[in-house]
Amino acid sequence: MFNLPRKGAKMTYGDRLLESLKTKAPKGSTRVHYPVDIVDSQVEIHADICEVDRFGCQIESLHLHRLGVPDENLSTRAHQLTEHATYLFENLNLVECEPERERAVVRSATVQNAEGSVGYYEADMHGDEVDFARFVRNRRGHRRERIPFILTKEAMARLVDDLVEAAGVHPEN
Numbered sequence: 001m002f003n004l005p006r007k008g009a010k011m012t013y014g015d016r017l018l019e020s021l022k023t024k025a026p027k028g029s030t031r032v033h034y035p036v037d038i039v040d041s042q043v044e045i046h047a048d049i050c051e052v053d054r055f056g057c058q059i060e061s062l063h064l065h066r067l068g069v070p071d072e073n074l075s076t077r078a079h080q081l082t083e084h085a086t087y088l089f090e091n092l093n094l095v096e097c098e099p100e101r102e103r104a105v106v107r108s109a110t111v112q113n114a115e116g117s118v119g120y121y122e123a124d125m126h127g128d129e130v131d132f133a134r135f136v137r138n139r140r141g142h143r144r145e146r147i148p149f150i151l152t153k154e155a156m157a158r159l160v161d162d163l164v165e166a167a168g169v170h171p172e173n
Contacts, residue, residue, distance in 0.1 A: 013038060013164045013171070014157025017047055021057070021153075042067055043169045045160065056152045062160065066128040066167040078104040078125055081166040087155050088121055102127045106166075115139075119147070123166065130167045132159070 011019070016038050024034045034052060038045040044067065048060040072080075075097050082092045090108035097104040104125040110118040116139035124131045134149035151159065164171075 010171075012157070012161050013043065013045060014160040017045065017160050018153055018157050021047075021049065021052060042171065043164055043167060045164070047156075047160070050148045056150055057156050058148045058150050059156065060148050061131065061133040061146065062163060063132075064130045064163050064167045066130075066169050069168070072168060074099050074102060074104050074125065077166045077168055078106050078123075081106050081123060081162055084162045084165070085159060087158055088151075090121060092121065092123070110137075121149070123163065125166060128167070130163050132163055 017036055020036050020038060021034060024036060032051055034047075034049040036045075036047040036049060044065040046063040048062075049057050050060050051058040075094075078094045078097055082094055085092050088108065090111060092106050092108050095105050095107045106123040106125065108121040110120045112118050117136050118139075119134060119136045121132070121134050133146045135144045136147050137144040
């Protein structure tokens with residue numbers, strides 16, 4: 001199914017999300033919406049997952065709320081996210097950073113489909129929160145719409161761990 005840490009090894013937030021999802025979406029389940037929440041003294045994580053199969057997940061969005069003071073400044077955390085999340089289909093880039101407003105936007109390069117719409121990942125880092133989703137913008141309307149995206153379970157766990165780090169949380173080992 002999916003790999004969890006060796007016995008005795010500390011579970012990451014991504015591992016915890018996969019373990020929680022495993023109980024919410026057991027084999028053979030026909031549900032199509034799996035909200036998953038992970039909460040501890042450092043961070044609150046909400047994953048809105050649409051579908052789950054043996055290998056991957058269709059994810060609507062990920063939301064993280066840091067409980068405490070970040071270890072690094074906003075710009076450093078945003079750049080770290082662009083360097084670590086190399087397993088996504090498109091590379092992430094820092095497109096906006098306003099430390100005085102405590103806001104940064106990290107976005108992937110846009111990919112155009114046959115109809116002329118463009119899709120991209122976006123991490124909106126604001127204050128003590130990080131929102132991650134995929135968006136599509138049609139060519140004519142210039143309006144963007146959030147759409148589900150698919151990742152393997154292992155890639156989703158890595159993304160959750162990278163977003164936790166981008167929020168400024170570094171779990172003790």
